[in-house]
Amino acid sequence: MTTPTLMPYDEALGRFEPVLGVETHVELGTASKMFCGCATTFGAAPNTQVCPVCLGLPGSLPVANAAAIEATIKIGLALNCSIAEWCRFARKNYFYPDMPKDFQISQYDEPLCFDGYLDVEVNGEVVRVGIERVHLEEDTGKSLHVGGATGRIHGADYSLVDYNRAGIPLVEIVTKPVEGTDRLAPEVARAYATELRELMRALGVSDVRMEEGSMRCDINVSLMPRGSSEWGTRTETKNVNSLRSIERAVRHEIERQAAILADGGTIIQETRHFHEDTGETTSGRSKEEAQDYRYFPEPDLVPIAPDRAWVEELRAGLPELPSVRRKRLRSEWGVSELDMQAMLNAGAVEPVEATIAAGATPADARKWWMGELARRANESGTPLAELAVTPAQVARVAALVAEGTLNDKLARQVLEGVLAGEGEPDEVVAARGLKIVGGDEELGAVIDQVIADNPDVADKIRSGKVAAAGALVGAVMKATRGQADAGRARELILEKLGAA
Amino acid sequence: MSAITRDEVAHLARLSRLALADDELDHFAAQLDQIIESVARVREVAAGDIPPTSHALPLTNVFRPDEVRPGLAPDDALAAAPAVEEDRFRVPRILEEEA
Ligand SMILES: [Zn+2]
Numbered sequence: 001m002t003t004p005t006l007m008p009y010d011e012a013l014g015r016f017e018p019v020l021g022v023e024t025h026v027e028l029g030t031a032s033k034m035f036c037g038c039a040t041t042f043g044a045a046p047n048t049q050v051c052p053v054c055l056g057l058p059g060s061l062p063v064a065n066a067a068a069i070e071a072t073i074k075i076g077l078a079l080n081c082s083i084a085e086w087c088r089f090a091r092k093n094y095f096y097p098d099m100p101k102d103f104q105i106s107q108y109d110e111p112l113c114f115d116g117y118l119d120v121e122v123n124g125e126v127v128r129v130g131i132e133r134v135h136l137e138e139d140t141g142k143s144l145h146v147g148g149a150t151g152r153i154h155g156a157d158y159s160l161v162d163y164n165r166a167g168i169p170l171v172e173i174v175t176k177p178v179e180g181t182d183r184l185a186p187e188v189a190r191a192y193a194t195e196l197r198e199l200m201r202a203l204g205v206s207d208v209r210m211e212e213g214s215m216r217c218d219i220n221v222s223l224m225p226r227g228s229s230e231w232g233t234r235t236e237t238k239n240v241n242s243l244r245s246i247e248r249a250v251r252h253e254i255e256r257q258a259a260i261l262a263d264g265g266t267i268i269q270e271t272r273h274f275h276e277d278t279g280e281t282t283s284g285r286s287k288e289e290a291q292d293y294r295y296f297p298e299p300d301l302v303p304i305a306p307d308r309a310w311v312e313e314l315r316a317g318l319p320e321l322p323s324v325r326r327k328r329l330r331s332e333w334g335v336s337e338l339d340m341q342a343m344l345n346a347g348a349v350e351p352v353e354a355t356i357a358a359g360a361t362p363a364d365a366r367k368w369w370m371g372e373l374a375r376r377a378n379e380s381g382t383p384l385a386e387l388a389v390t391p392a393q394v395a396r397v398a399a400l401v402a403e404g405t406l407n408d409k410l411a412r413q414v415l416e417g418v419l420a421g422e423g424e425p426d427e428v429v430a431a432r433g434l435k436i437v438g439g440d441e442e443l444g445a446v447i448d449q450v451i452a453d454n455p456d457v458a459d460k461i462r463s464g465k466v467a468a469a470g471a472l473v474g475a476v477m478k479a480t481r482g483q484a485d486a487g488r489a490r491e492l493i494l495e496k497l498g499a500a
Numbered sequence: 501m502s503a504i505t506r507d508e509v510a511h512l513a514r515l516s517r518l519a520l521a522d523d524e525l526d527h528f529a530a531q532l533d534q535i536i537e538s539v540a541r542v543r544e545v546a547a548g549d550i551p552p553t554s555h556a557l558p559l560t561n562v563f564r565p566d567e568v569r570p571g572l573a574p575d576d577a578l579a580a581a582p583a584v585e586e587d588r589f590r591v592p593r594i595l596e597e598e599a
Contacts, residue, residue: 030566031568032566036569037567037568037570037571038569039568039571047577047588048571048574051569052572055572055580057580063564064562066563068566069563088554146585147593158590158591159592160585161589161590161591162587162588292515296554297555299555302555302557302559302560302561
């Protein structure tokens with residue numbers, strides 16, 4: 001693999017304007033496949049979820065899954081699309097062993113949903129990404145290439161195919177070309193995929209796990225010289241399988257194409273492959289030799305004509321959409337979009353929401369989940385939501401701090417105990433003896449001793465240098481081995497020294 | 501003028517993974533031409549206000565509920581495979597890129 005020549009990003013953006021497009025495939029989370037009753041469980045033993053229909057055996061006939069049709073219409077509605085009055089499935093013919101029928105049932109010029117948009121936010125600005133179409137098709141089988149380079153096709157001696165995935169309902173969402181993103185093209189592509197994933201989750205139509213392939217993105221990029229309005233030739237980078245990779249792939253294509261164009265070269269319209277390890281794309285099959293799919297209306301499936309009343313019923317039943325929900329939570333919690341994005345990226349929005357519902361203040365809930373718990377999740381490589389602590393337990397810890405039983409340091413120890421399986425917060429407090437050094441009387445005695453031990457500092461405070469109190473608070477905390485309420489200690493110190 | 505050219509037949513043959521000899525191409529091109537011309541007669545009666553038909557029955561919205569039904573036992577599923585390895589269909593290596 002030769003390393004392509006790249007033009008530095010800033011220079012590339014100075015000379016060219018990128019035009020972006022994203023095609024996303026989302027596997028629907030239906031119980032059964034698109035056209036047969038086979039199960040869709042991920043990770044099942046090879047070829048155990050197959051039948052005559054999805055194996056393309058002679059005489060079998062497909063029947064469309066009602067839940068998949070419904071999910072696709074919901075996706076279309078959430079993406080502000082029009083829903084077709086009448087449309088058909090089509091056969092996409094090609095020879096490749098991942099489809100045993102030698103064709104894939106898809107939709108061609110009559111998508112179920114079309115002409116919508118999705119608003120995404122990048123750096124506080126709203127970018128409207130147009131949606132060209134949302135259509136329904138079936139997923140393909142999975143090939144394992146044996147011999148040659150591992151997993152890749154080139155050099156493989158033979159292929160082993162598992163058809164469990166063949167026939168799982170797959171929704172393809174295609175954007176219109178996105179212009180005017182300028183240097184933010186990589187971020188816009190990532191923000192779009194992120195928003196789309198959130199949307200699918202909110203609709204409950206897919207588990208959208210990019211690492212398991214239930215959401216896959218192909219990225220189209222082309223460049224046009226500044227001042228021109230004529231689009232350049234685009235490349236399509238396939239199966240970019242993480243949000244970060246989307247951003248990297250767009251950036252890389254901009255740098256690569258700019259170098260070729262600036263050198264007087266031409267961009268070949270082709271499929272490219274993204275390499276996670278190097279962040280580069282390499283050439284796949286070129287569009288000139290692209291296949292002639294000979295699409296024609298699928299004769300074995302009758303047309304779909306969604307009843308308008310049903311469509312309106314589905315529209316009325318849509319859940320609160322993620323962008324609307326974020327806006328609401330932002331105002332309810334009093335946080336900035338940046339903080340909200342940080343919580344989203346950390347997977348903290350749901351836990352924080354549940355913790356608030358369990359009685360914590362928004363500030364406390366956010367503090368614990370985005371601070372101590374995020375740190376521990378990070379350390380152990382566990383998703384935040386899968387930590388062994390419940391929102392109710394976090395709320396209880398926050399309450400213990402609020403009522404003065406714990407300070408933050410002790411609270412962290414309580415959380416550590418809960419995570420280690422030592423029981424409920426109150427049990428950990430009791431078992432580990434983690435109570436704050438009690439009432440004013442007990443604390444006052446410690447403070448008297450500290451003042452006696454540090455006469456110089458005490459004099460400074462008496463003479464009005466309130467900032468010096470910090471040193472005495474530190475000494476109190478040390479004397480109590482951290483089990484004191486620092487805020488209350490400070491108040492008492494200032495009171496005793498007549499500086500309050 | 502013929503309805504289908506020899507080149508088009510060669511293209512279709514390639515797409516269908518059929519290795520046709522030159523004389524076979526001539527033979528099939530002539531046959532296909534006849535078939536297409538026969539079918540094209542429908543066009544003579546079709547007026548502009550009649551949309552093309554893709555389905556014989558005037559049905560729409562035939563769906564099945566999203567219910568799992570038993571499929572084939574693995575041995576049955578693999579019975580028709582050209583070769584089997586690790587419970588998978590073993591097929592010749594694929595020269596084209598992943599679709
Ligand atoms: Zn099946």
